[in-house]
Structure formats: C-alpha cells, structure tokens
Ligand code: MN
C-alpha cells in the first residue's frame with residue numbers, strides 16, 4: 001500500500017491496540033472511581049448530591065446570580081435537587097460563547113404510584129408506574145432497592161434508601177413459573193409482562209395485636225407500622241413522595257480480562273461522570289466559560305422543570321451573560337455543546353439490528369453521532385459539517401480515541417436525546433457518548449477505554 005493509502009484509511013482499530021500500557025492503567029483507575037460514583041448515584045437526586053460533594057471538594061461554591069465572578073471562579077447551580085449545572089468562568093468569560101457538556105442523570109426504573117400499598121392473598125405489594133423505556137420482562141425476578149424522598153404531613157422531608165447495604169432487605173417483582181406459563185409464553189415480548197403486572201413484593205407477615213384479636217388488612221398494616229416506626233411516615237405521606245425502585249446490583253468488572261463494566265444506570269451516568277470530572281480536572285482556567293449540565297427527565301422526553309426542555313440552562317447562561325453586560329442571545333449563538341449520551345454498541349448476537357460500517361463498537365473510543373432521531377432523521381438535531389469538523393480536530397489533536405456511529409439500522413427504530421433542546425437555543429451541538437450493550441436493561445455494559453475517552457474528550461473540548 002502507498003503512503004497515501006495508509007493516510008486516508010480510517011483508523012478504526014480497537015483502543016487497546018492504540019494506547020500505551022500506561023494510559024490503559026490511567027483509564028482503569030478512572031473507571032474505579034466511576035464505579036464508586038455509580039454505586040452512590042442510583043437516582044437523579046443521588047447523582048446530584050454525589051456530584052456536588054465532588055465539586056465542593058474541588059472548590060466549587062453555590063452560584064449567586066447577582067454576583068460578578070472573576071475568571072477561574074467555580075460555581076454550581078442545584079436545580080431542585082434533580083439536576084445541576086457546574087461552571088468554571090473562563091479567561092474571556094462568556095463573550096465568545098460558553099462551552100457546554102450536557103448529560104443526563106435519570107435512568108429507566110420503576111416508580112411507585114401515588115397510592116401504592118395493598119395486600120392480596122396474604123402478601124403485601126406496591127403498585128408501580130415504570131419510568132422511561134424499559135423491556136418490562138427484564139425487571140421481574142430481580143433484586144430491587146428502594147430510593148427516594150417522602151414529604152410528611154408536617155412538611156418534613158425524609159430520605160429513604162433501602163437495599164444497598166449488605167444487611168438491608170431487598171424487594172422483587174415476581175414472575176410466573178415456566179410450568180404455568182403456556183398462556184404467557186405465546187404472547188409477544190412486549191405484552192408478556194404488562195405495566196400493571198409490575199407489582200413489588202414487600203411483605204408476607206401480618207400485623208398482630210397482643211390480645212390476638214383479628215386485625216383488618218393485617219399484611220398492609222404491618223408494612224405501614226414498619227414504615228412508621230422507622231421513618232415516622234403514614235400512608236397518606238406516600239402521596240407526596242418520589243420513590244424509585246432500582247436494581248440492587250453493584251457495578252462490577254465484566255469479562256476474564258476486566259475490560260468492561262456492568263452496572264445499572266450507565267445510561268447516562270457513563271457520560272455524566274466523565275463530563276463532571278472533565279470540569280473538576282481542568283488543567284488551567286479555560287479561555288471560554290465551561291459549563292457541565294447534568295439533567296433530569298431525559299428518559300421521559302426532557303419535559304418538566306428539571307429536564308433540558310425547560311429554560312433552566314438558558315437562564316443560567318443568561319445570568320452569566322448579564323454579569324458581563326452581554327445579551328444572552330449573543331452568547332448562545334457563539335456557544336458550542338457536546339450533548340453527551342450513550343449510544344448503542346454493536347452486539348454480535350443481534351448484529352442484524354446494526355449497520356456494521358456505521359455503528360459504534362465497545363472499546364473503539366468515545367462515540368460521536370452527527371444526528372440521532374428515527375426514520376428520515378425525524379426529530380433530530382443534525383450537527384453541521386463545520387461543527388463535526390471542529391470536534392473531530394479537537395479530538396484528533398488531543399489523543400482522544402473516538403468513533404463515528406449511528407444508532408442501529410435505518411428504519412429499525414431510533415432515539416434521540418437532549419441535543420435538540422440545546423440546539424434550539426441557537427447553539428452548535430453534536431452528540432457524543434459511550435457505546436453501551438443491553439441499553440436500558442437493569443444491567444448495562446460499557447467498555448472501560450470508552451469511558452475514559454469520553455472524559456478526555458470533554459476535557460479537550462473545554463480546554464480549547
Ligand atoms: Mn440516555
């Protein structure tokens with residue numbers, strides 16, 4: 001082959017074949033911290049707390065919109081405990097635009113209905129309403145833990161986490177035994193387990209009075225008594241609550257070679273954590289103000305005041321702009337964003353769902369998607385050639401191993417994320433993110449080098 005041929009051939013080889021052993025070790029160390037983050041951030045609220053804890057240790061302080069910050073100032077804005085913005089004020093402030101990394105910290109899960117508790121056939125159960133796009137059958141016969149907050153009658157907030165410690169009880173959605181599943185097994189996959197079947201088993205011991213008198217609804221009552229003894233909550237308090245059931249599974253290495261990580265909630269903490277750490281570890285004060293936003297509600301379409309379809313990010317940038325005497329529209333129009341969300345990794349078992357030439361692969365580096373959407377690029381923000389070129393150059397110049405991919409074969413489905421909401425603010429946006437196997441399952445898998453390359457990519461983007 002000529003030199004020319006060597007130069008123009010896309011280098012799409014595995015990142016393990018392209019990195020020095022030392023950098024692989026650095027990537028693995030980064031992933032150990034990521035695993036810790038995962039196990040302590042199983043809900044959007046916990047991810048906000050964990051992130052702020054890390055930021056405060058790194059000198060970040062709560063943002064005051066009325067204050068004028070000097071270059072190098074580190075601030076965070078906590079939006080209702082469910083989304084959060086971190087920012088380092090740049091040498092040139094916001095006048096040439098800000099640089100944004102956006103990721104989400106909510107993950108598919110099982111939420112409680114407002115009035116969940118009931119008993120039937122001597123068992124106590126909870127009614128649920130699933131959150132995000134799940135394959136319901138995957139969430140049965142799996143240990144679950146309970147996380148969330150309850151606002152009591154007197155206004156007091158109680159935080160709950162049951163199931164994560166080794167001596168905690170856990171919870172479970174039951175499934176029908178195969179011996180009696182003749183009717184269930186001929187149903188389609190999407191119908192075999194229905195939404196109203198996702199009931200969580202929480203008890204089987206009846207409440208008993210000392211005088212042995214029979215008590216009404218003793219199984220339900222026993223659960224209420226335990227909740228009252230432990231948390232001081234009563235049944236009506238569950239109405240003003242956000243309780244989420246998530247897999248109890250801990251993050252762990254996958255494979256004999258430990259080259260991958262399995263965990264609940266990689267989507268999208270696997271982008272959120274690198275985006276957060278890129279901001280924490282900036283080598284020096286960046287030229288342009290850097291913004292990392294970790295948002296809520298992506299899995300349900302980004303609506304609501306903690307999702308990125310709300311104005312909270314634009315308002316924050318407006319505050320930065322005003323402090324410098326700038327109009328926010330002029331700041332936004334010069335701003336650039338990496339919209340960070342997971343993408344599908346090609347799965348050899350289901351290869352037919354992918355177009356191999358334009359798919360992402362585990363450990364080929366951080367994935368870049370020019371556009372998402374479905375059918376004829378429906379509902380997408382399609383990054384311009386100019387911006388793709390710019391990001392590609394940043395990554396290439398800074399040793400970021402990256403790959404280009406689409407989410408599966410054309411017309412097979414599709415998906416999208418927060419990119420379009422930021423693009424609609426007149427910001428240049430491109431999707432980047434870590435490829436995932438078994439996306440949205442209770443246990444998802446990512447490649448360690450891809451996680452690290454996401455971090456390196458965000459950092460290079462901020463440090464331009
Ligand atoms: Mn996502």
Ligand code: MN
Pocket residue numbers: 267299440
């Ligand atoms: Mn998702």
